[in-house]
Amino acid sequence: MARPSxxxxxxxxxxxxxxxGAGHAGTTLVGLLRQRGYQGSIVLLGAEEHxxxxxxxxxxxxxxxxxxxxLRPGDxxxxxxxxxxxxxxxxxxxxxxxxxxxxxxxxxxxxxxVIATGARPRKLTIPGTDLxxxxxxxxxxxxxxxxxxxxxxxxxxxxxxxxxxxxxxxxARSRSIPVTVLERExxxxxxxxxxxxxxxxxxxxxxxxxxxxxxADVAAFHGANGRVTGVELGDGSVxxxxxxxVGVGAIPNEELAVEAGITCxxxxxxxxxxxxxxxxxxxxxxxxxxxxxxxxxxxxSIPSAVEQAKQVVAALLGADPPAVEVPWFWxxxxxxxxxxxxxxxxxxxxVCRGNPESGKFALFHLTSANVVVSAETSNSPxxxxxxxxxxNDQVAVDPVQLSDDxxxxxxxxxxxxxxxxAPDHLRNT
Amino acid sequence: xxxxxYVTPDDSEFTVDxxxxxxxxxxxxxxxxPGIIAECGGGCSCATCHVHISEEFNAYFDEPSDxxxxxxxxxxxxxxxxxxxxxxxxxxKCDGMRLTIPPGNDG
Numbered sequence: 001m002a003r004p005s006x007x008x009x010x011x012x013x014x015x016x017x018x019x020x021g022a023g024h025a026g027t028t029l030v031g032l033l034r035q036r037g038y039q040g041s042i043v044l045l046g047a048e049e050h051x052x053x054x055x056x057x058x059x060x061x062x063x064x065x066x067x068x069x070x071l072r073p074g075d076x077x078x079x080x081x082x083x084x085x086x087x088x089x090x091x092x093x094x095x096x097x098x099x100x101x102x103x104x105x106x107x108x109x110x111x112x113x114v115i116a117t118g119a120r121p122r123k124l125t126i127p128g129t130d131l132x133x134x135x136x137x138x139x140x141x142x143x144x145x146x147x148x149x150x151x152x153x154x155x156x157x158x159x160x161x162x163x164x165x166x167x168x169x170x171x172a173r174s175r176s177i178p179v180t181v182l183e184r185e186x187x188x189x190x191x192x193x194x195x196x197x198x199x200x201x202x203x204x205x206x207x208x209x210x211x212x213x214x215x216a217d218v219a220a221f222h223g224a225n226g227r228v229t230g231v232e233l234g235d236g237s238v239x240x241x242x243x244x245x246v247g248v249g250a251i252p253n254e255e256l257a258v259e260a261g262i263t264c265x266x267x268x269x270x271x272x273x274x275x276x277x278x279x280x281x282x283x284x285x286x287x288x289x290x291x292x293x294x295x296x297x298x299x300x301s302i303p304s305a306v307e308q309a310k311q312v313v314a315a316l317l318g319a320d321p322p323a324v325e326v327p328w329f330w331x332x333x334x335x336x337x338x339x340x341x342x343x344x345x346x347x348x349x350x351v352c353r354g355n356p357e358s359g360k361f362a363l364f365h366l367t368s369a370n371v372v373v374s375a376e377t378s379n380s381p382x383x384x385x386x387x388x389x390x391x392n393d394q395v396a397v398d399p400v401q402l403s404d405d406x407x408x409x410x411x412x413x414x415x416x417x418x419x420x421x422a423p424d425h426l427r428n429t
Numbered sequence: 430x431x432x433x434x435y436v437t438p439d440d441s442e443f444t445v446d447x448x449x450x451x452x453x454x455x456x457x458x459x460x461x462x463p464g465i466i467a468e469c470g471g472g473c474s475c476a477t478c479h480v481h482i483s484e485e486f487n488a489y490f491d492e493p494s495d496x497x498x499x500x501x502x503x504x505x506x507x508x509x510x511x512x513x514x515x516x517x518x519x520x521x522k523c524d525g526m527r528l529t530i531p532p533g534n535d536g
Contacts, residue, residue: 033461035463054470069470073459080461303475310535322535330474337474337496382499385476389503 010218013317014111014280015040015155018100020256021116022046024055025285025305027071029114032313034080035193043108044077045100047117050140051077052084056302058143059167060332063150063175069141093260095278112280112316115257115268119250119286119300124159128221133228134244137164146245150177154242157181157231159218161188165247165330166201170333175212180211180239182231187214197363197376200356201333208334250300252287265289267298273321274311283314284308292327293343301329326388335359339384342374342391351402354380362387370396383409431524437464438532447519453528454478455515464530471515476500478514481529487512489522506531 017033019026022044030044046052050143054069061067077084089103095115101106103421121136121378128134135146146168150156156172158165161183169179181188187198202212217234221244230238248402252267262278263269267289285305289296303325329342336359344411347365354361362383363376371394375387386409390397430446433456437443441463447456457465466477474498482490493501493512499513514528518525 026453031461035461056470056472072469076459076461276492306466306468330469330472332472339474381474381476381496382502385500385503 006098007420013038013040014271016043016110016112017041017112017316018043018045018046018108019114020093020100021118021253021285022048022052022084022086023116023118023285023305024052024071024113025118025309026116028047028306029116029284029309029312030082031080032075032309032315034082036101036313036319038313038317040111041083042086043083045090045102046084046086047089048139048141049087051086053140055138055395056330058140058169059137059164059171061171062137062143062147062168063171066142067147069364077260090256091258093262093281095260095281098280110280112282114274114312115262115276115283115287116276116282116285116305117253117256117287119252121246122249122251124218124246124248126218126220128223129227129246131221131223131228132226133223133242134221136246136248137168146243149243152242152427153177155179155240157239157241157244158249159231159244159246160166161185161190161212161214162247162249163192163329165245166205166333168245168247169205169210173205173208174334179209180241181205182216182218182233182239183214184217185214188212191338194344194350194363194365194376196350199271200361200378201336201338204334204359213292243312250286252289252298254287257283257287267273267296267297268365269296270308272324273315274308274313275315280391282312286314293345297343299327299329301327303328326391328384328388336378337381339377339381340375341377341388342372342382344374347373349399351399352361353383353403353405364390364397364402366397366399370399386410431519431526433519433523434525434527435462435464436527436529438530439463440532442494443536447523449519449521451519453480453517453523456519457514457530464532464534465514468517469515473497473500473513473516476504476513477534479504479506479531479534480512480514480517481506481508481510481531482512482517483510483527484506486523486526486528488509489520490517504531504533505519506533 052071057067091103092101154177158169158181173179189198222231224231232238254264257268268283270288286300331338348368349366351364360379365374372390377384395413397412401412434444445460471477
């Protein structure tokens with residue numbers, strides 16, 4: 001499948017690339033390298049025993065039959081001359097001598113190194129977290145354990161009303177499992193969604209029988225015979241449960257980089273080419289803190305990981321850097337397909353388009369100059385795609401027209417005069 | 430096994446075997462062909478598997494859902510032959526199909 005390599009003039013591609021981490025970011029990167037004709041050696045080191053897989057289904061459909069979805073077929077790696085090593089834990093990186101030490105004793109030389117070690121669930125430090133049935137969700141084996149626990153029957157308590165927690169709650173509730181979501185903040189998704197979006201989603205969950213308790217501190221897990229039986233709240237009350245899923249955020253796996261002297265700040269700090277502070281060392285995916293809108297942000301999303309993989313491929317092969325993309329992510333909860341574009345921040349105006357009661361709507365977040373900076377959409381792929389364009393082009397919109405379903409979305413924005421109308425193919429017919 | 434020809438954005442052509450019951454998107458991903466990204470793995474969520482398919486072959490697939498059309502409509506390369514490859518399930522009739530991947534799937 002390899003095509004002729006086309007190195008840019010005056011630029012030579014590195015002879016060997018070592019990728020630490022075989023999640024979505026690392027695996028996308030090695031595929032793209034071969035796609036673009038890279039002919040040097042590629043080693044892909046994965047800490048898990050499984051070949052690389054899609055992580056989103058683990059929280060979205062772990063009770064279904066198809067939650068295990070490999071990123072590539074098993075024979076892909078060998079056929080593409082990619083040296084995939086599963087169960088390979090990296091113990092150290094030497095950026096001066098360009099070496100990676102693996103815990104099995106092997107030492108790999110690299111010309112270019114890519115750190116794609118991802119993130120791990122933040123652990124609670126309260127009594128009882130070591131009881132059977134107190135679970136975290138990140139890996140395929142975590143999902144298998146959660147699935148087995150819930151298929152046995154019983155009640156689920158989700159600690160943490162973030163996206164992972166709400167997806168797990170929705171999947172369990174869809175199978176009529178009794179579910180309570182406990183959130184420490186005043187609302188679910190407090191750090192990642194607008195108050196309006198939080199409220200609409202909370203109502204959607206509650207209508208389907210999920211108990212959502214906000215302002216709820218978790219003090220301890222109770223157990224019997226080594227197995228969880230309940231969750232004790234800050235007020236001393238105890239909620240009985242058979243499985244407790246903890247989803248209280250993720251911590252970047254940056255330790256290898258920190259020990260190697262690479263600049264980190266709650267995530268490996270990278271630029272828009274995914275370069276770290278060390279020469280010939282790149283970092284991509286959930287482990288990174290990347291520049292966006294004048295800040296450095298950690299995006300835990302597939303689109304961000306894929307974008308950074310493209311940045312590294314361009315840098316390694318001497319191609320033009322890819323266009324900057326509008327950050328986005330998706331979440332599936334019950335019948336709602338949620339897509340969120342842009343970076344959530346304090347804005348002046350929220351414009352709702354569509355009908356939240358029907359589940360088909362979008363919340364657009366506008367600056368004081370009516371420029372769209374982010375959008376939270378539900379069952380509205382067209383509004384989502386439109387919002388991405390608005391955000392990317394930083395255009396001002398008319399809030400009244402934007403809120404009016406009967407006004408074509410393309411006519412809500414102000415086009416420059418020379419392009420006084422929407423592109424032909426988007427005209428209303 | 431049906432053979433499908435993918436014409437990638439740089440006009441390269443790849444003819445590959447695609448197993449029955451899998452999708453046109455998977456046929457590309459399995460063979461690491463350029464042009465189709467498929468970030469969401471086939472969930473009709475990301476719109477990074479946009480392809481153009483001739484009317485003749487389009488008739489062999491299920492009609493596009495509203496979601497699929499909405500996702501596609503904002504693409505610069507949207508046209509009457511546009512589909513999302515993750516929604517196209519391969520049958521015997523797809524043998525010999527030739528499709529074009531427009532630019533834009535990779536942002």
